Amino acid sequence: MPTPSSLHPAAESFPSHGRWIAFLVAAAFFMENLDATVITTAVPAMAQSFGVAPVALSTGISAYLLALAVFIPVSGWVADRLGPRQVFATAILIFTLASVACGLSQSLPMFVAARIAQGVGGALMVPVGRLIVLRSTPKSELVKAIATITWPGLAAPVLGPPLGGWIASTWSWHWIFFLNVPLGAAAIFFALRWIDGAPGGRRPFDWPGFVASGVGLAALMYGLDLMSHSPIDWAMAGALAVIGSCALGYALWHMRRAAHPLVNLSVFGVRTFRTSVAGGSLFRIAIGSAPFLLPLMFQLAFGFSMVASGFLMLALFAGNLGIKPATSFVLRRFGFRGTLLGNGVLVALGFAACAALSPDTPLWVMIVVMVASGVCRSMQFTGFNTLVFCDITPTQTSGATTLFSMCQQLSAGIGIAFGAIALRLAEQFTGHAGTPGVADFRIAFGLVTVLALVALFDAFALPHDAGARVSGHRSSAPA
CATH class of the missing domain: 1.20.1250.20 (MFS general substrate transporter like domains)
Structure with a gap:
């Protein structure tokens, strides 16, 4: 032992x-x-x-x-x-x-x-x-x-x-x-x-930093939670969003100037950390909408039972775990930049494939789509979650883990809210308010696909050898 x-x-x-x-x-x-x-x-x-x-x-x-x-x-x-x-x-x-x-x-x-x-x-x-x-x-x-x-x-x-x-x-x-x-x-x-x-x-x-960050995150999380319910209380959610944004803005301003800030913000000067937080958060928002939208689509639009819907979601989970043994090989072969860009496109295509599903789609095709989507999103999660700590110094580790956890928590809440809002917008567009059909979910997944593609912009700016010490990738690109 x-x-x-x-x-x-x-x-x-x-x-x-x-x-x-x-x-x-x-x-x-x-x-x-x-x-x-x-x-x-x-x-x-x-x-x-x-x-x-x-x-x-x-x-x-x-x-x-x-x-x-x-x-x-x-x-x-x-x-x-x-x-x-x-x-x-x-x-x-x-x-x-x-x-x-x-x-x-x-x-x-x-x-x-x-x-x-x-x-x-x-x-x-x-x-x-x-x-x-x-x-x-x-x-x-x-x-x-x-x-x-x-x-x-x-x-x-x-x-x-x-x-x-x-x-x-x-x-x-x-x-x-x-x-x-x-x-x-x-x-x-x-x-x-x-x-x-x-x-x-x-x-x-740092009491001022704690109060400001606590109020800001709590207000934003509660506002996002309201957006996941129907009907949405837009006035309350909007007010909480304003309060939360102002409080977090003050917290960031304060922590940049405090002698002993609650969280060390110097990690934002590290390029790989900054890219992983920005593009990674958008990606997590897109992924976070899937557990909300998929079961609803299978049950409300396709008429599947809870058992059948749960089975298809388990196929998504199987894809998540199935790719784990190959993660190191893929990152070593293509590097963080190549993996995040190439696999990011596959993630977006996976959402597009979900949009193309219908009640008449053969079950085996649905399973393949779910497994493939699980594989791609798992690889992207691991890529961003590893890259974020590649160039962090030992003195920055505590602040980096705290900030990353804060961003993850916000992204998870925003993901559910984004899925709910995307579906509400689709219902307003099609006139199916309160009774979403196949067309509504196609529009919602189309919006999620666009968000997943936008999340790739930050990865384009990464150097070819980003995180090479961790991935083991040897880039042939000129320095």
Whole structure:
């Protein structure tokens, strides 16, 4: 069994020790990502148990997302102050205990309070877990490590709803949360046994930066959540967007001038980080719309059952995992620039293929489209998620992981909102308001295709040897 001293960032023991840390962090990520989506199909049963209308349960979902948004910016400071090992294990403990509280809740207010606590644990767990992987992985193995911790974000939105429905109907909705107990206990045990991480510098806490970033992210996330519901409260969503944008603008202005900012923004001076955040965020928005649009299209427009729709979504998940073993080879052969551009076009074509589907399309063709789309989006996720950390210095790692987690969280919320807005616009155009048909989903997926193509512009500006130290790619292009 590895010892903490064997996990030094420069160690070449990644194939045996560092890889287990990557799997551990991936398991924790999966638990957190799954919890954000697994309750959606169990909402009716939970509402009946609490004696409230199903729509009231959206408060619990929103509370979780808002807690994530508020506390993610604090994660880097806490990890530096207390040490990533202690913070990661404590975050899992908070998340696990909050899961128990969710399962034992007897009323909606109790459930909302427990979901907020879950969000706090998740907000610390995700960026600190990524920080641990980066510090325990040599650059030459970074692609494999990032590929390992990327799949939970792809799998959870696909597996969450059908899994939640199955658990709620087979046992009871309480077990959706109780299942986190053995997973959390095992994760804490191995985290304390494997992970090293002494506390860093004791810099002062940036209260103005925390308040401004927390208000900004919470307002934007709540506004985006409103846009995913029908009918959309445009006035409230617009007001929250303005408040959130102004607060985040002030937070960025303040952190650039503060002596001890909550988040170190110098990473935006790193070209690969900047490109991955900008183009990568647009790509994540496009991808984030798929788990929202596809099940609706299969059930509302095609008339498929929930089982058939879930089966097709599992094909998408199969493609996500199937390409993982080939990720390192592809990046080594084509480099980050070539992979992101070429595969990015394939991602856009995948959305176009979804737009071309109809109820009369043979099932095997639908499966092929889903698997191929899963393969391409998984490759693009891994490419952007690895490139973002290729040229980050050790002193910038904490700030980079925090900023990247903030952008990921916003992109996920925007993705669902973008899918909902695209569908609403299509309905207005076709006159099918409230009853979307095949034509509406074709228009919506057409808009997503355009967004996926726009996301490629930043990748064009990358040099041919971008991230070569990590990918191992040898470019033949002139310097």
